[in-house]
Amino acid sequence: MSMRLDKYLSNMGVGTRREVKKLIQYGKVMVNKEVVKTIDYKVAEDKDHVMVYGKTIGYAVNVYMMLNKPAGCITATQDTKDKTVLDLVNHKRKKDLFPIGRLDKDTEGLLILTNDGQLAHRLLSPKKHVPKVYYARIKGCVTLADCKLFLVGVTLDDGYKTMPAKLEILSAGEASEVYITIHEGKFHQVKRMFEAVDKEVVYLKRIQMGGLSLDSNLKLGGYRELREDEVQALETF
Template sequence: MKLRLDKFLADMGLGTRSEVKKAIRKGLAQVNAQTIREPEYKVDTEADQVLFGGQPAAYREFEYYMLNKPAGVISATEDTKERCVVDLIESRMRKDLFPVGRLDKDTEGLLLITNDGDLAHRLLSPKKHVDKVYFARIRGRVTEEDVECFRQGVDIGEKKRTLPSELRILEAGEISEIELTIREGKFHQVKRMFQAAGKEVLYLKRLRMGPLVLDESLKPGEYRTLNTQEMDILC
């Protein structure tokens, strides 16, 4: 792929477009060992070797990270007051990463961080009905009646009931443990579904989104790049 040198460098987070333009004109960029002072110079991202400030600058069109989102971090790219999930990806090269979908601030678990808009659309499009699987601890005894209610769709105060979902009881008691599969992503959906059943979500963790399954070796706040097998099933 051919790119302007200033866009190449800016995409890799090495400065704003205006900053890298100034740096290029000062002679801080080299392509194939030749100093380039024209920001509009076209770089072959596959073949050319680029140095910026004497350091190699490799180009990566897309990045894909699996994050085990911790509680207390918001699903956003930037915020003036809160820490965002993108801030946790310290090894990122791209400056345009974003979370695919969102998890509530107090919710943990699987979150895909990327800059691939097409993939995000495939996973988030309401028409696709992509499965999202959650583990939760619930205040109150979850019953087979709840299972059937969730299977039929739950009235959470909107025009339409939720789509049918699959509720599996792992442990029933004063504090119940469940696994829930939903196929949409309404605001606070899981919490609202259990609230409609007269219960309260105490802890919520996403385990799977579509074919992508959380790597349980990742502690909350840890991340890794997607492996080849994961990329194959997603793309």
């Protein structure tokens, strides 16, 4: 498969189409160790060796990033009112990225950003039942009875009965701490599940999606590209 040289370079974040055209015309670009000044020169992404100012520009078709989403920003690519998760990212392929799924505005934690539509489809498919693990602080005393109810599914305010969910109590009292694992992604699902047992979620953070866990060293608002083994862990679903 081949593409125009200017498109190749702009896709890899070297610059805008206009900027990379100037680089090509000024002789700053080499393909297979030869200077190329033709803008529409065709390069094979998987075979040709492209360099700009002596630096190799390898072609990566897909980008995978982990973001530790803070509260206060929305899961969207753009918005005229609120800060989006992509506003937190400074990356050469930023314009290609989109979030897989969504986290509520006030929810923190693991969010995957990518340009891989096939992976997004697999992870979000209702048929896949990809597990998502959350840490939550709850107003009210979470009990073993709640755990048993969640394990068979609870009925939400609109009459929908959820799939079985695993509820693990970390501490219980007037304020409780739990881990909850769900296999679907209904609107405000975790919050509505606890409302169904007369309790309130006061803090929610996603810590795992599929085989990928949130990097504990990643600060709120921080992000990094996924390692190959982490991408493979996601692709098993």
